[in-house]
Amino acid sequence: MKRIVYQFAVTTDGAQEPVTYLQDKSILCSDDMLEENLAAAKAEAYNGEVTVEDVPDTRPLEAIKAERIQRSKTDLAAYLESHPIQWTDGERYSITAEKQQQLTGKILSATLAQQTSTPYTLTWNSTGQVCKEWTTEELGKLAFAIDARVTALVAYQQTQEVAMRDAESLEALAAIEVDYDTVG
Numbered sequence: 001m002k003r004i005v006y007q008f009a010v011t012t013d014g015a016q017e018p019v020t021y022l023q024d025k026s027i028l029c030s031d032d033m034l035e036e037n038l039a040a041a042k043a044e045a046y047n048g049e050v051t052v053e054d055v056p057d058t059r060p061l062e063a064i065k066a067e068r069i070q071r072s073k074t075d076l077a078a079y080l081e082s083h084p085i086q087w088t089d090g091e092r093y094s095i096t097a098e099k100q101q102q103l104t105g106k107i108l109s110a111t112l113a114q115q116t117s118t119p120y121t122l123t124w125n126s127t128g129q130v131c132k133e134w135t136t137e138e139l140g141k142l143a144f145a146i147d148a149r150v151t152a153l154v155a156y157q158q159t160q161e162v163a164m165r166d167a168e169s170l171e172a173l174a175a176i177e178v179d180y181d182t183v184g
Contacts, residue, residue: 027040061170069165079153087145
């Protein structure tokens with residue numbers, strides 16, 4: 001936990017003329033919210049001067065673990081959103097959970113259409129583009145590539161989650177890094 005401490009100017013109407021004085025303010029935030037809160041504090045602070053203090057987290061270890069585990073899951077979803085896969089056609093394709101579900105549905109529909117001799121045009125789109133026609137075989141290859149990438153990331157998140165759950169102290173928990181960029 002961090003405490004951001006600073007002063008900001010307050011101007012009030014005095015008896016004769018406006019009076020300006022400095023008022024103290026502090027913001028208590030988790031380490032992962034420090035950057036965002038620090039920017040806001042610097043914008044409000046008198047002369048942009050702020051100090052940051054470490055504050056011991058007095059919550060039970062289990063509560064802190066639960067928060068870290070949830071953050072790792074939220075961060076994974078954000079990572080999937082911001083890191084589409086580049087395919088053999090040079091285009092990038094989204095790998096979010098929603099897109100994975102849609103892709104599975106499209107492939108299932110195309111497969112059922114083939115099995116029942118029903119006309120069906122299989123389409124899919126790269127990130128930010130309109131849909132184009134695909135063969136079931138080619139879209140299946142993309143689906144397997146997405147699955148391999150997502151599976152590696154999920155396995156990493158799960159490994160870090162188990163390590164967090166098994167941490168026996170705040171120090172051990174803090175030492176567990178979650179960096180999805182390290183997943184090959």
